Amino acid sequence: MKAAGRSVRTRLRDRVAASDPGLLRLTAGLRTVGAIALALGVLAVFGADVPHLVAGAMAAMVATFAIREKELGAQAVTLALGLPVALASVSVSSLLTSRMVIGDVFFVVLIFFAVFVRRFGDRGTALGLIGFQVYFVSLFVGADPSVLPGLLGAIAVAFVCSAVVRFAVVPATPAGILQRLRQAFRARLAQLIATQIELLDAGPGGIDRTLEHLRDGTARLHETALMIQSRLEDGTPDASTARLVQRRIADAEIAAERLGLLLLTARSAERADTLTLHLPGAPAPSVGSSPAPGEATEILRRDLGALRTLVLRPPAEARGTALSHLRNRLLGYRDEENLPEAIPAVQDVFRGIGETARAVMGLRIALDGPQDESDDTPATTRSREELDAEDAAIDAGEEEAEKDEPTGLRRPTTRAAVQVSVGSSLAIVGGEFLSSQRWYWAVLACWIVFLNTASTGEILVKGYRRVLGTLLGAVAGIGLAGVVGDHTWVAFGLVLLLIFAMFYTAPLSYTLMSFFVTAMLGLLYTLLHTYSLSVLLLRIEETALGAACGIVAAALVLPIRTDRRTNELLGTALERLTDVTEGAVDQLSGGPAADLLDKARDLDQALGDLRAATQPLTHPITPLRARRDTARYVVALLETCAYHARSLAATAELLPTHPSIAADPRLRGAVRRTVRNIEAIAAHVADEDADKGVETGPSIASLLQFEAGGVPRYGRITGRVLRHLERLDEAVVGLARPLGVPVATPER
Structure with missing residues (x-):
């Protein structure tokens, strides 16, 4: 019973690891929701009113998602620097609330520098984001000098709560993230092998669907490999270990992709084109109604399942003669005398299984340390010796060539700062015509469509997705606001759920993220007693206006054409x-x-x-x-x-x-x-x-x-x-x- 329970937990863990590599989306969602919930609890104890609760919740969200450094020490420094930036931003906004022209000019200047400081890396990006977003928060809650002391206190509480959740409640060290990414790589590699087993049995009616799954699995495995490579420098103790893990990840990825090609070739009448695995909608090779019957096909099906088991089995469960027997048998296919009697294309698949098993063994040694060698066959011993010799030959020394950075308006951050400043100026003017109280929504939409974009085409697509998500979210916000009514804490609970969904889906779909943002804002309007159908319609109009202003600025001001x-x-x-x-x-x-x-x-x-x-x-x-x-x-x-x-x-x-x-x-x-x-x-x-x-x-x-x-x-x-x-x-x-x-x- 205990073994069965462990097996279920292991399968569940592998499935979660494969769907969210490194649990990065889950960590982002939990951190943000935890920081907001803690800030709301602390502010409620001190008797804060609803506007201060809303400001504290939004500041906690900003203080959490703005920090992107990988090292905990760097995160702490940026968070500490972000607090005075946030306090200064909300103070200036409150003091300028009655001076519309000066306030608008300052907002545009703030936007310019918030984008310009991205040139200084993650810390500059975070501080610029905090300055802009907190200024927006003050506009959202209608801050003025009379409520400024309480607002400063709420923001300070929010930053402290964000730090507590980040460093104590939901910590994420580079080594821990890398470890979870390794597990995700194993899980996705096992999923790819499972798809290859499906390919072995696919008939003419199902080959297209199976091939599409094979493409997706290959792309997902490559995506995880790139994520691991980006974390190696911070997540490993030294450069030599990083290079060792990098080599083993690359070996396993290449071996698995080659195995899929060999299976395609074995199922078709001619050698499969590598392009088939990378081009969506590429025609599948012609296959028969079923794989050629015979002992070799049955052995092949069995050994693909054994290879998947070899990939998935955790180190704690990897001891014993059964797994050693599987490993030895698969590695034996690297020797010609151990290949089953079959046509050459099928024998190539067995060779591919042997090479993949060797890559998996190298990956296991690199990730989990030395393995039990008591049951090794000569073929396994030879593979270990090859891996040991490769490990010893790794040269950790490397020199990075200096890159020539563009200067002036050719620098991407400077050009983006000018573009977003012009777009925001247009959004302020147009937003004022739509509403003298909600004009800042247009500025926010213009700002957001410029985030993580580098060409006019990217901004156009992001603007379209923003408007679509906002339109759908407004409809959802109408329904949620009607259900919640005057129940303040029910509304805050739904806000937390929507925020978690927003951060969990953000890397997957920008439209979904915009949907959850707008639905959440509908609830916040309800809490501030400013909800109405006309407000949500105005939100859609301001968003469309801001996206349009961003697109116009990107197309006319220092444009970078998609071509x-x-x-x-x-x-x-x-x-x-x-x-x-x-x-x-x-x-x-x-x-x-x-x-x-x-x-x-x-x-x-x-x-x-x-x-x-x-x-x-x-x-x-x-x-x-x-x-x-x-x-x-x-x-x-x-x-x-x-x-x-x-x-x-x-x-x-x-x-x-x-x-x-x-x-x-x-x-x-x-x-x-x-x-x-x-x-x-x-x-x-x-x-x-x-x-x-x-x-x-x-x-x-x-x-x-x-x-x-x-x-x-x-x-x-x-x-x-x-x-x-x-x-x-x-x-x-x-x-x-x-x-x-x-x-x-x-x-x-």
């Missing part, structure tokens, strides 16, 4: 792709060791930035359907290129220690054409009049031909490298066509 930004990010991604490919092939050709892991991480980051920047182009409501399909296709091709580049880098990292991998100088020549093609595409993206074109020629796979007598020219590992190069070369040529780069075939 320009995506081209810049596309050029950066191509540059990073060249760095990884050249570095990996140079090392595989006998060149000196390079920092390939960090180069691969830079490539992933560049792709993530590009993917976010293309959202306005790929949004479902965009009228430019052909352009949307092109953007999706280009991003999918780049993700395909990145997969093969990461695979090359991972193989190159094994070169100094792996006994079956040897440098081959001929590889350097195989990649020259691909690198030239990437550079030609990058030149065309930077300048459409560039005269460079993409060249095609004999397939790189021709290097895999057999010499006379049937003797392979290369070993299996080198053959895999060349296949990655071939797929990379094909994807790069495919990338040239939608981007309008000329493709030339040389004369024979």
